[in-house]
Amino acid sequence: xxxxxxxxxxxxxxxxxxxxxxxxxxxxxxxxxxxxxxxxxxxxxxxxxxxxxxxxxxxxxxxxxxxxxxxxxxxxxxxxxxxxxxxxxxxxxxxxxxxxxxxxxxxxxxxxxxxxxxxxxxxxxxxxxxxxxxxxxxxxxxxxxxxxxxxxxxxxxxxxxxxxxxxxxxxxxxxxxxxxxxxxxxxxxxxxxxxxxxxxxxxxxxxxxxxxxxxxxxxxxxxxxxxxxxxxxxxxxxxxxxxxxxxxxxxxxxxxxxxxxxxxxxxxxxxxxxxxxxxxxxxxxxxxxxxxxxxxxxxxxxxxxxxxxxxxxxxxxxxxxxxxxxxxxxx
Amino acid sequence: xxxxxxxxxxxxxxxxxxxxxxxxxxxxxxxxxxxxxxxxxxxxxxxxxxxxxxxxxxxxxxxxxxxxxxxxxxxxxxxxxxxxxxxxxxxxxxxxxxxxxxxxxxxxxxxxxxxxxxxxxxxxxxxxxxxxxxxxxxxxxxxxxxxxxxxxxxxxxxxxxxxxxxxxxxxxxxxxxxxxxxxxxxxxxxxxxxxxxxxxxxxxxxxxxxxxxxxxxxxxxxxxxxxxxxxxxxxxxxxxxxxxxxxxxxxxxxxxxxxxxxxxxxxxxxxxxxxxxxxxxxxxxxxxxxxxxxxxxxxxxxxxxxxxxxxxxxxxxxxxxxxxxxxxxxxxxxxxxxxxxxxxxxxxxxxxxxxxxxxxxxxxxxxxxxxxxxxxxxxxxxxxxxxxxxxxxxxxxxxxxxxxxxxxxxxxxxxxxxxxxxxxxxxxxxxxxxxxxxxxxxxxxxxxxxxxxxxxxxxxxxxxxxxxxxxxxxxxxxxxxxxxxxxxxxxxxxxxxxxxxxxxxxxxxxxxxxxxxxxxxxxxxxxxxxxxxxxxxxxxxx
Numbered sequence: 001x002x003x004x005x006x007x008x009x010x011x012x013x014x015x016x017x018x019x020x021x022x023x024x025x026x027x028x029x030x031x032x033x034x035x036x037x038x039x040x041x042x043x044x045x046x047x048x049x050x051x052x053x054x055x056x057x058x059x060x061x062x063x064x065x066x067x068x069x070x071x072x073x074x075x076x077x078x079x080x081x082x083x084x085x086x087x088x089x090x091x092x093x094x095x096x097x098x099x100x101x102x103x104x105x106x107x108x109x110x111x112x113x114x115x116x117x118x119x120x121x122x123x124x125x126x127x128x129x130x131x132x133x134x135x136x137x138x139x140x141x142x143x144x145x146x147x148x149x150x151x152x153x154x155x156x157x158x159x160x161x162x163x164x165x166x167x168x169x170x171x172x173x174x175x176x177x178x179x180x181x182x183x184x185x186x187x188x189x190x191x192x193x194x195x196x197x198x199x200x201x202x203x204x205x206x207x208x209x210x211x212x213x214x215x216x217x218x219x220x221x222x223x224x225x226x227x228x229x230x231x232x233x234x235x236x237x238x239x240x241x242x243x244x245x246x247x248x249x250x251x252x253x254x255x256x257x258x259x260x261x262x263x264x265x266x267x268x269x270x271x272x273x274x275x276x277x278x279x280x281x282x283x284x285x286x287x288x289x290x291x292x293x294x295x296x297x298x299x300x301x302x303x304x305x306x307x308x309x310x311x312x313x314x315x316x317x318x319x320x321x322x323x324x325x326x327x328x329x330x331x
Numbered sequence: 332x333x334x335x336x337x338x339x340x341x342x343x344x345x346x347x348x349x350x351x352x353x354x355x356x357x358x359x360x361x362x363x364x365x366x367x368x369x370x371x372x373x374x375x376x377x378x379x380x381x382x383x384x385x386x387x388x389x390x391x392x393x394x395x396x397x398x399x400x401x402x403x404x405x406x407x408x409x410x411x412x413x414x415x416x417x418x419x420x421x422x423x424x425x426x427x428x429x430x431x432x433x434x435x436x437x438x439x440x441x442x443x444x445x446x447x448x449x450x451x452x453x454x455x456x457x458x459x460x461x462x463x464x465x466x467x468x469x470x471x472x473x474x475x476x477x478x479x480x481x482x483x484x485x486x487x488x489x490x491x492x493x494x495x496x497x498x499x500x501x502x503x504x505x506x507x508x509x510x511x512x513x514x515x516x517x518x519x520x521x522x523x524x525x526x527x528x529x530x531x532x533x534x535x536x537x538x539x540x541x542x543x544x545x546x547x548x549x550x551x552x553x554x555x556x557x558x559x560x561x562x563x564x565x566x567x568x569x570x571x572x573x574x575x576x577x578x579x580x581x582x583x584x585x586x587x588x589x590x591x592x593x594x595x596x597x598x599x600x601x602x603x604x605x606x607x608x609x610x611x612x613x614x615x616x617x618x619x620x621x622x623x624x625x626x627x628x629x630x631x632x633x634x635x636x637x638x639x640x641x642x643x644x645x646x647x648x649x650x651x652x653x654x655x656x657x658x659x660x661x662x663x664x665x666x667x668x669x670x671x672x673x674x675x676x677x678x679x680x681x682x683x684x685x686x687x688x689x690x691x692x693x694x695x696x697x698x699x700x701x702x703x704x705x706x707x708x709x710x711x712x713x714x715x716x717x718x719x720x721x722x723x724x725x726x727x728x729x730x731x732x733x734x735x736x737x738x739x740x741x742x743x744x745x746x747x748x749x750x751x752x753x754x755x756x757x758x759x760x761x762x763x764x765x766x767x768x769x770x771x772x773x774x775x776x777x778x779x780x781x782x783x784x785x786x787x788x789x790x791x792x793x794x795x796x797x798x799x800x801x802x803x804x805x806x807x808x809x810x811x812x813x814x815x816x817x818x819x820x821x822x823x824x825x826x827x828x829x830x831x832x833x834x835x836x837x838x839x840x841x842x843x844x845x846x847x848x849x850x851x852x853x854x855x856x857x858x859x860x861x862x863x864x865x866x867x868x869x870x871x872x873x
Binding site: 072073074075076097159163164165166169170173174179181183184186269271272273274275276287288290291292293294 | 466467470471473474476489490491494495498499582583638639640642643657818821822825826829832833836838839
């Protein structure tokens with residue numbers, strides 16, 4: 001075995017492999033220590049990142065054990081009573097508060113997938129069609145900015161503009177018209193939070209799509225133009241197929257945390273609009289666990305939420321493979 | 332597990348020694364294996380509370396009686412030190428405290444804080460959290476086992492509080508009970524009623540910040556603005572009040588900063604929390620008049636008399652609206668006046684309390700007396716060996732009105748934080764921001780009504796309290812222990828509070844209240860009723 005490996009390593013393959021599939025073969029061909037010697041600066045660079053992931057993601061996972069306990073913060077994990085799956089009974093017992101949170105979460109997930117997810121794709125296509133690079137960069141910078149504002153500020157800005165005593169309502173009233181109730185109106189709430197997310201993060205999310213757009217082979221556009229394709233036909237037959245792998249990848253990743261639908265954003269506006277429409281799984285966990293003291297039940301709900309996310313990613317990835325896409329990874 | 336069982340047994344033995352066999356019934360009643368010890372009323376009642384020793388040197392300008400606080404019209408001249416030298420053991424002290432004011436500048440940019448450290452002889456680090464977020468932060472701090480030397484907490488405010496204190500707070504019983512308190516004379520001047528809230532599981536776990544009447548919720552009105560509009564705020568019935576609110580509302584100003592639901596309930600004659608008839612306890616939630624009160628509150632919102640952003644605002648914002656004149660009335664506590672004054676640069680601000688009329692007319696409605704304790708300051712179990720020194724620090728903070736310590740703690744340095752106006756220390760802008768270290772929630776003597784430079788305000792507050800406080804209705808459960816309340820009270824109470832907002836905002840019909848109260852009763856309300864009734868009977872005439 002070793003002999004063949006060394007032999008292969010010493011005779012580099014003369015033909016370049018365009019698909020890139022030859023690379024794993026070459027990596028296998030080197031010994032572990034040889035690879036370590038070659039890659040160690042890169043590995044060292046990755047070390048802090050790996051340490052952060054281990055400490056804050058994997059070690060923290062251990063805390064999920066409180067889902068199986070009657071956890072009391074003053075007793076700690078070591079001394080709280082073990083109750084097995086008792087905390088999970090809330091998932092099946094039809095607790096109206098939990099069901100309400102679940103319903104709202106699913107509804108907001110649906111809204112976000114339908115309205116929020118495609119927004120940066122459309123925006124990227126629009127930006128890409130701008131001819132002047134200067135204008136494009138200026139527009140991009142303006143669109144990125146809201147991403148760097150915290151939710152507290154975004155919510156406050158919306159409040160100042162649309163609130164009952166906000167700019168628009170004050171203007172309407174001082175001109176003798178009736179005010180419009182937007183903030184604090186449960187019927188308008190989903191439209192409000194969806195537009196907040198779009199306003200805040202769409203610009204930022206275009207970055208990836210713009211990068212992909214710039215990598216699409218220009219000659220394909222030229223060829224299609226020669227064949228008499230219009231702009232629409234070009235988008236449909238050249239641009240979108242070029243973007244498809246990244247769209248599928250992001251959609252799968254999005255599914256993974258699709259049940260996390262904006263904890264801060266919703267919590268900040270919960271008081272104004274009431275829990276009936278604004279309680280989602282994350283705020284339910286917070287309100288019942290941290291505030292109400294039902295830590296174990298909340299942890300159980302959070303754990304199940306994470307598991308559902310994992311299953312969604314795995315299933316979506318499988319479907320992507322069946323449709324001939326790369327997906328997130330190949331097993 | 333075994334550790335807890337042992338602790339439980341030890342506690343049982345010690346209570347048997349103190350309280351006799353009668354305590355057995357109370358202990359058998361609770362099923363808290365694995366939660367630590369929750370305690371019982373019998374245990375609590377068996378504790379000898381600190382002896383009450385009023386401060387002999389303090390003479391009030393207007394002495395209060397029947398629950399009214401002593402009132403001062405001017406600050407005593409030449410305040411002298413009440414202590415001999417710096418408190419504590421010279422070691423640094425860290426504290427975790429709630430605040431109702433904007434957070435002050437950091438220590439290195441805060442002359443007041445630096446001078447305080449100088450006077451204390453050690454560095455006091457304070458981590459401040461707005462009262463609205465305090466419970467969350469407290470819970471996570473406990474979970475992370477990061478409680479500093481001193482920490483504040485609300486009586487009954489946190490699920491499982493007795494067990495929590497048993498696990499995390501230093502037992503102060505030996506140091507404070509009975510005559511032991513003499514070592515801390517300024518803490519000894521805190522009224523006995525307030526000390527009742529410091530007992531959990533039969534032990535004293537904190538030093539109370541006394542309030543009582545001062546925390547009672549009342550309706551404040553901008554009398555100066557009302558006068559400009561030629562409106563007389565005297566109202567004979569709820570309809571009168573409503574008519575006045577309606578008259579005050581225009582396109583960009585509103586009569587009310589919030590729905591004054593507590594005041595409405597007082598007006599409709601609803602009991603404060605619970606009503607006790609003989610030995611029978613009935614929750615005020617079950618009162619049929621709740622529906623009338625909610626309907627009255629809902630109508631205020633529906634008719635546009637309440638600031639439209641009230642549900643997304645916090646207390647400070649509502650106070651600011653009222654100071655700015657955007658709203659004319661706001662529901663707040665007696666003790667909120669200094670906060671209003673802090674927000675206003677105008678010394679002539681005329682903000683007065685309007686007492687609620689009975690809804691149907693026929694005189695004034697009795698107001699609700701708030702609990703005798705605003706909050707407590709506990710000492711972390713990890714700092715238990717320093718408990719005496721830390722109590723000495725709290726004693727220092729509780730130095731009486733008119734002492735040099737009190738003057739500095741409340742008003743900072745003359746010329747830097749306050750100017751003397753006719754002998755009164757009136758805070759300047761620097762003083763207003765730098766002195767908000769939350770010290771008054773860590774250690775404070777009995778409340779004294781006093782507004783520097785505004786003897787008229789102190790006089791008015793004294794007058795209105797003299798009228799309202801003696802007839803005020805206390806909450807009979809305020810200092811009684813219920814295991815269910817401690818464990819589930821917050822959770823089931825929050826559901827009702829949420830529904831209240833939904834009803835007031837017109838998102839749910841008023842009739843939804845009845846069902847929600849049934850849920851509350853089934854979810855623990857009835858159990859609380861029985862436990863309170865039992866505790867009340869056990870407590871006897873205490």
